[in-house]
Each structure stands twice: as structure tokens, then as C-alpha cells.
Amino acid sequence: MNLFAKLYYPLRKAWKAVGLYLVIAGPGIVVMVADNDAGGITTYAATGAKYGYHLIWFLLILIPVAYYVQEMTVRLGAITKRGHAEAIFDGFGAFWGWFSLLDLLILDWLTLVTEFVGMTAALTIFGAPPWITVIGVILLMAVIVLNGRYWTFEKLALLFCALNLVYIPGAFLVHPSVRDIIHQGLIPNFAGGFNGQLFFFLMANIGTTIAPWMLFFQQSAVVDKGMLEKDIPWGRFDTLLGSIITVVVAVFIVIVTGTVLHGIDIDDAAQAAQELMKTDRYVGTFLAIGLFDAGLLGAICISLASSWAFGEIFGWAHSLNTKIRQAPWFYATYFMLLITAGLVVLIPRAPLVLITLFVQVIAVTLLPAALVFLILLLNDRTTMGERRNTPVQNLIGGFIVVSIIILSTLYGFSVLFPNLFK
């Protein structure tokens, strides 16, 4: 009885904390899991197939990297009540504002095309023709965003995030050697020595972990959700949890392909799913479902990032808490991006490989700018007050930002000039 009395209040307090977190939870987890989009799944699948478990330790390093960058958007959004696009316009003037906005639009649209490529490829495995996938996805996304409530969108998005965990049972089905995972995967090593190809894979993994649209999406989502300064600690926890989940999912994809497809060159995740079907039907099915889900979640968030950004700048109503009649331009931008990107996939002989490469190159032009603006805005005493970056945060954030800029730039170079690192 005494023990029960002692435990009752701490448990009630903990339960209340969980309840409070569930109210605040969303932007961090959604943006992080959506980052494991079709391109991300392809990168992780190819990494596992090429290097087995040897780069798992590197993926784990990306947890704090993703967290530190995205955490800054939580603070900026909660304090300024402005999205990232508006913050750039306001802070740095119209030139840098338009540069960021138009770059974001081009990049988001190209990335959306790659999401549709992933989704159609995934459902082709189950016999669905691409046109059915495209129409089905657009209708599904209309249902998700047109209900007029941010809360409903977020909870549906969290459901798709949960589906992203399908890779975890998939990894158990292929019976990997836990001993090998610990010995090869958790001790930092460069399998086969540090060469150009390994460097390319490391850069690709970083490139898929931090994307420019993520900064715009999370900050706008924080504003649309109505998070306040007092919610920042929960927003941070949400972001940390999201960054852990996204990397754990990536690790399990690497385990799946590293166990079954080690030594096979993988060009895309759909190919990995087809190869896996030959050895284990269920695992192949899981990978295909996961690829579709990743593309869908990525598409939802990417189109929203652009619609929010344009709404902020053009002064249109731009909240998911509004109905289509109240915010016609916001929803028009959302669907225009979605429909045009979906149509590109249906064009016979469309240069989809070129588009995929272009995404990486364009990202290199926007990512450094967005990150530099982020650090500078977080140091603005007038806006951020006591919530501005501390010297330690600047040191960590600055190091991460400079490293990402250097590596993503080299990655962009390697895409433009494939023989550069060979």
C-alpha cells in the first residue's frame, strides 16, 4: 500500500507529461520521418547493399546533426510566429527572400517528381499502373489536407510515420547476425578504405538527412500548430525523438539490404524491393510498402512547405485550419505542385534520372543559404531575445552547418562531375 502511494503521484505526473507531449507532438516527428522519403530509402538501401553493416555508426552520428539543425527552427517559429520564408524576407530583404522562395519552389517541385517516381515504382511491384497510383495519391492527399484542421492532418501524418516503421519487422525477418551488426556496424570503420566511392555514399547519406524543405516545413508547422515559447522544450523533445526514429529506420533498412543484398549494386529502392522479393516475399513487400509510404509522406510535407512559404510572403491565408474557400490560393499552390509533378511521371520517356540528379544539384544551392540564414536569425538579439543561440549552440550549430555545406557542395560537384572522386 505504501509502495502504491509512493508510486501513484510520480506515475500520475509522468502520465500527465505524456498527455501533454501528445498534444505538442507532431512537427518534429513528421518532418524527420518524412525526411526518409523515396530518395532517402533508395540511399539507405544502396548503402546497405554496397557496404553491408559497415556504415551504421555513421548513420547514428547523424542523429545529433539532424536534431541541432531542426531544433533551431522550433525556437525561431515559436518566438517569431513566422515561417522560414517570411523570416528570411524580413531579416535579409527581398533579394535573399526571392532567391530562397524560388529556389525552394524549384527544388520542392523536382523532389515531388522523385517522390512520385518512388511511389509509382513501389506500386508497380503490386501490379498497379502508374496512372492509378498518381490519381490515387492526389485524391488521398486531398482527403488529408482538405478537412480544415491542422490537428487532423498531423495525426494522419503521424499514422503514415508509424507505417514507416515497417522496416523494423522486415529486418527481423531476414535474420541478421546481431554479432556482425555490433562488430561491423557500431565500431567506426571505413570498409575497403576511404575512397571516392565511400565518400560519395557518406555525402549522399548526409544529403538525405538534412534537406532545405525540412527547415521551411518545420518552422511553418510550428507556427500553424500555434506553438508558444513555453512549448519549446516539448518541441525540442519532439525533434529529438523524430531524429532518433528517422535514423533507426535508416539503420534497419541498411540491415535488411546489408543482410540480403550485400554485394549487389542497387540503383533505386524499387529494384531493391524486387531483388528482396526473390529471397523473401514478405521482406520485399515490406520494402515496397515502406517506399510508397515514404514517397507519400515526403510528398505531403514537401508540397505543404512550398504552399506555406508562398502564403506567408503573398499574404494569403495559409493555414491547414482554414477551409478551401477561406484559403483558395494556399490550396491551389498545394495541388498545382502535386498535380504537375504527378503528370511528369506519366509522360513517356520523361527524363526522370536527370530530374533525380538535378534535385541534388539544386539542393546544394539552397541548403547553404538556408542554413546560414538560420544561424544568423538565431543570433538576432532583437527578435530572439533570451532564446537566441548561446556560444556553445553557435559552436555546435556552426560546426554542423559548415560541415554540411562543405560535404553537400562536394556531393553536388560529384553529381555534376561523376569522375571527380574516382
Next chain:
Amino acid sequence: MSAFRNLFAKIRAINARYHEPRIEMSGAVRLSLLVLRVYLLALVALMIYKFVLIVTQG
């Protein structure tokens, strides 16, 4: 036609509203923006070079 006129008017209004950067232009901010400009110009030059290379080499 009036839709385009409205759009351009809106863009002009946005340019006027955000004409002056609000952030304090300290030395570090100016230097960061200058480095960013140089970086982006170099990147654009590289892309143009690559484009020319693709066109001339078929």
C-alpha cells in the same frame, strides 16, 4: 491580363515591404552574406560550365 497586373502589383508591394533588411548588419552578418554570394556565383558558373560541356560534347 488583370490577373498578371495584380500579381506584379503584389510583387512590387512585397519588394517595398521587405526593401530594408531588418536584421542588424554587423560585420559578421555582412561577411556571411558576402561569402554566400561568392559561393552561389561560383556554383552558378560551374553549372553553366557543365551545361556548355554537355552541349559541346553532345
